[in-house]
Structures are given as structure tokens and as C-alpha cells.
Amino acid sequence: xxxxxxxxxxxxxxxxxxxxxxxxxxxxxxxxxxxxxxxxxxxxxxxxxxxxxxxxxxxxxxxxxxxxxxxxxxxxxxxxxxxxxxxxxxxxxxxxxxxxxxxxxxxxxxxxxxxxxxxxxxxxxxxxxxxxxxxxxxxxxxxxxxxxxxxxxxxxxxxxxxxxxxxxxxxxxxxxxxxxxxxxxxxxxxxxxxxxxxxxxxxxxxxxxxxxxxxxxxxxxxxxxxxxxxxxxxxxxxxxxxxxxxxxxx
Amino acid sequence: xxxxxxxxxxxxxxxxxxxxxxxxxxxxxxxxxxxxxxxxxxxxxxxxxxxxxxxxxxxxxxxxxxxxxxxxxxxxxxxxxxxxxxxxxxxxxxxxxxxxxxxxxxxxxxxxxxxxxxxxxxxxxxxxxxxxxxxxxxxxxxxxxxxxxxxxxxxxxxxxxxxxxxxxxxxxxxxxxxxxxxxxxxxxxxxxxxxxxxxxxxxxxxxxxxxxxxxxxxxxxxxxxxxxxxxxxxxxxxxxxxxxxxxxxxxxxxxxxxxxxxxxxxxxxxxxxxxxxxxxxxxxxxxxxxxxxxxxxxxxxxxxxxxxxxxxxxxxxxxxxxxxxxxxxxxxxxxxxxxxxxxxxxxxxxxxx
Numbered sequence: 397x398x399x400x401x402x403x404x405x406x407x408x409x410x411x412x413x414x415x416x417x418x419x420x421x422x423x424x425x426x427x428x429x430x431x432x433x434x435x436x437x438x439x440x441x442x443x444x445x446x447x448x449x450x451x452x453x454x455x456x457x458x459x460x461x462x463x464x465x466x467x468x469x470x471x472x473x474x475x476x477x478x479x480x481x482x483x484x485x486x487x488x489x490x491x492x493x494x495x496x497x498x499x500x501x502x503x504x505x506x507x508x509x510x511x512x513x514x515x516x517x518x519x520x521x522x523x524x525x526x527x528x529x530x531x532x533x534x535x536x537x538x539x540x541x542x543x544x545x546x547x548x549x550x551x552x553x554x555x556x557x558x559x560x561x562x563x564x565x566x567x568x569x570x571x572x573x574x575x576x577x578x579x580x581x582x583x584x585x586x587x588x589x590x591x592x593x594x595x596x597x598x599x600x601x602x603x604x605x606x607x608x609x610x611x612x613x614x615x616x617x618x619x620x621x622x623x624x625x626x627x628x629x630x631x632x633x634x635x636x637x638x639x640x641x642x643x644x645x646x
Numbered sequence: 647x648x649x650x651x652x653x654x655x656x657x658x659x660x661x662x663x664x665x666x667x668x669x670x671x672x673x674x675x676x677x678x679x680x681x682x683x684x685x686x687x688x689x690x691x692x693x694x695x696x697x698x699x700x701x702x703x704x705x706x707x708x709x710x711x712x713x714x715x716x717x718x719x720x721x722x723x724x725x726x727x728x729x730x731x732x733x734x735x736x737x738x739x740x741x742x743x744x745x746x747x748x749x750x751x752x753x754x755x756x757x758x759x760x761x762x763x764x765x766x767x768x769x770x771x772x773x774x775x776x777x778x779x780x781x782x783x784x785x786x787x788x789x790x791x792x793x794x795x796x797x798x799x800x801x802x803x804x805x806x807x808x809x810x811x812x813x814x815x816x817x818x819x820x821x822x823x824x825x826x827x828x829x830x831x832x833x834x835x836x837x838x839x840x841x842x843x844x845x846x847x848x849x850x851x852x853x854x855x856x857x858x859x860x861x862x863x864x865x866x867x868x869x870x871x872x873x874x875x876x877x878x879x880x881x882x883x884x885x886x887x888x889x890x891x892x893x894x895x896x897x898x899x900x901x902x903x904x905x906x907x908x909x910x911x912x913x914x915x916x917x918x919x920x921x922x923x924x925x926x927x928x929x930x931x932x933x934x935x936x937x938x939x940x941x942x943x944x945x946x947x948x949x950x951x952x953x954x955x956x957x958x959x960x961x962x963x964x965x966x967x968x969x970x971x972x973x974x975x976x977x978x979x980x981x982x983x984x985x986x987x988x989x990x991x992x993x994x995x996x997x998x999x
Contacts, residue, residue: 504851
């Protein structure tokens, strides 16, 4: 089972003071799978993404990615192994132009100073692919705009372009639709649905309609624990899910 | 997206400043020429402060330490071998970088105000060392009697204030120009992106600590170069050249200059040093007070520095713009543009505490 998984996390636990944000969670993501994490606020979804991305270290448990134990690796090393990430509030470099944001995001994967040393190779290896990505995300007209001057929705699109620039094998998406206008959500869903199956996705999203549309598998968390996993259809019909949400609403 | 003066006007200002700098030694007396040379080389230390404070986002009060290391290296070399200017420059840069190499682990893991405190300690310790290590530094008496040297083999010896000033001007222009050119390559992009949002850099596979270390070493080499220029310019080195007052002046000058702007750093430092020298004649003993008032006024009136007026530069926005890597349980803090700088400032304060 572990051998088939791109990502496998076992017995992850993370405490913040007296709060146990993630309490003994196992998680598997198969190659090409789109798995969604849902659950009420405070269920530990974002912490789990941070544990997988490496921004936070687990107190207990192991994480394997592509057959390798990455538990002790920092976020930069994990990113280079192929874990891409977008954040709940879009994280971009505000003083750089949109194009430069994508260039810097692609830098390590294009060989950096070693390969993109001459202006011509810099253009062909970094700037041209970056323009293409911006085009795919509808930001072509804003390539020269400083990221600080982009709208929230545009920054979200830009961060997705940055994550894709790293040619990830696993993409961690933390509420990608939050704060987006309806048209942007539509574009986002379209883009995610058309991602090649060489990329696996681990998605945290509050909007269940998007989850059911995008995910092949859904894992429900509550209070830092695993509640149930299944296909979207199974989860939609599950009592445990409704109970978990009802419990949180009380 | 640029705000401020139009480009042709900026260019005119820059050209005017360069012409004035070249013509200065023919327009003023020898004493003033010597003061100007010293002001210029302090401007070069200011460049190293701007590189760390503005571009990399590591605010520093400690660049007087590699400055001192470079100065004592240049002085020792000059006293014992009577070497030419370029050799002294290379020695100053190497010793400044070596000093940075020794202190780099203290600096690159810290952020924000903590860096300010650590570099303050480094600068103060360097002054203590300069006072105590008499066999190398001459203690409080300092080192003097350095012979005038030619800038390179085959050129005449720099034996007038005018010649020494022009030598300092040329070296400062070259080092500042090279710094500017390097910052315009992707290296500058990586550094600015690391300053903007470290967590995002790591999520894109960048080893941010390594970038900061390189910037810190480069800043050490630049300050060390300025140190060996100090030996040439005033032919005397003592611990008084590297005190806290100088560190504070440099940071003030760089903030006035726009923090991330290399030209602004030189202009701002020059402005502050000239203001101090002029004020100390006008109001004996009260110059530090007036400089303090100047700092407060800058913080309120020109939050982006003088370079902000010219459309470039960050000024005090580094206080609000700095953020640290790592995530928190509920909702992760990530890049926020200037629009919500107020909330963000609270955030960075909490992070740095």
C-alpha cells in the first residue's frame, strides 16, 4: 500500500501548547489522485498541509514522499522533491512584477545560475515559460505589474502559476477558492480539472460543491482526528460527516 | 506603477550630483576636501547597510565592525609593506568578508529587530576589541604614520588631499556601480523575494538562509573596502572612527536615502554626515539631538525616504514589510502587499518579539 502511494503520512501528531491540532492522522495520496480534506474550522486541515509541506514539523509520526522519508526535511528540500504549495492567503512577492514572481518560483527547477546564466538562456529557460504560465492563468496582460498592485483574485492566480512553475508532483492547495469572484472560481476549477494526472492534488476547501466536483477521494477531519474517508458520493451520504459539521456548529 | 519625479528629471539630478562630486576638490579648501572624502567612504559603508537593511531586509547596526576590520588590515599592510592602493583595497575587502564569515551564523538565523540588536552587539564588541588589542590596533591611540601610496603600480603617489579625494571617489563609484549591477541581475530578484516572503521562497525550493549569508558576506567585503579607503583618506585610524554614533548615523542616512536604494544610501549618508559636521559647528554639543529629531521627522514625513520621492526605495517600510517563515495553527500568515501594511506591522512585531 505504502509503495503505491506518492505521499504517505503515518500517525502524524502536532500540538500547539495545550491544543492538539493534528492528533494521530494517517493519510495516503496515490499518484494522480485528487484528494480533498474537509472538516469544520479547527479540524487541523491547514496544519496537516503545513506538516506535509514542511513548514511545520510533526511531534510524532513519519511522512514519506515518493518512497523517501521526508519527515526531517525542511520546506525548501521538500519543494525541490516536488511538493508545490499555495497558501490560504495568496503568498506572492509584492515588490516583484508578476513575471518575476513566476521566474523566481521556477528558478530552482530551471537550474538557477548554473543553467540560466546568459541573458538568452535566462529568457528561454525562465521568462518564456513564465509568460506561458501567466497566459494560462489569465494574467498575461499583467506580467509587468508589481504583485502588490494585483487584486486578491489575481494574486491567487499568480500563486497558482508560481506553484505550477515548480513542476510539482504533489500540489497542496489551501482553500484556493477563498475570496474569489464567481468568474475566477470558474476559471480556477477549470484549470484544476485540466491539470495533467502526473500531478496529484491535496486540496483543503470549504466549498463542498467544488470538492465534489474536483476530488476523487475525500478525507473528513474533525478535532485533529480522521473521521472517515471515501469517494465524494459516499461522503455526501455519510452520517458521520453531517455529525462532525453539526458538532462544530453547536 | 512608479510614483514620484519623471525619469529625465531623476537622470538630471544624478548627473548633477556626479558632476558636483568630481568638481568639488577644485571648489573647496583642503580641509573640506578631506571631510568630503571621509563622507564619501562612509557612504560606501552606507551601501553595505542598505544592501542588508533594505534589499535583504536584515536591519543592521553592525557594519562598522567589518569597516573597522578592513581599516586595520589596510593600515597594517600600509605600515609594514607600504603597498599600493589596490592591494590595500583587496586586503580590506578580504578581511571585511572574513569578519562577516565569522559572524554570519549570529545574523542570518535572526530576523527584524533581533538582527538590529545582534549587529549592535557585534559593532560594540568590535570597538572594544579595537581599544584593547593594542599590539594590532594601537589601542585608543590608533594607528598613524601610514605612507602615501600610489593607487596602482606605476601611478604617482596620492600625496594631496585632492588626489586622495578623487581616488576615494573613483573606488566608491566602482564598488557602488558593481553592487547596483549585481542587484539588477536575478541575484537581486532572489534577495528581494526573500525579503518579501521567506515562507513562499522555501515553498519554491529556495534556501533563503544561504542567500542572506551571501548578502552578509558581500556587505562585509564592501564595508571592508571602505575601511581601507579610510586609511588612505585620513592616514589615521582609531576606535573613534567606528563607534555607535557612526552606526546610528549610517542607519539614519540609509533610511533617509530610501533603505533599498544604493544611490540613496550614499546621498543619505552624505546628507547626515554633512548635517552633523555643520550642526556641530553651529550648535556645539547638540548635533546628536538634532539628528534624532531629523530621524523622527524622516520616519513621519518620508516613510519611503528621499528615494521614495524619486519613485524608488522602501524607507521605513521595512519595519512593516518584514515577515518570517514558519506557520501557525490557525490560518497562515503570508504575503500582504502595502495595502494592509498596518495590520502587517503588528504581525511582524509579534513575530520578531
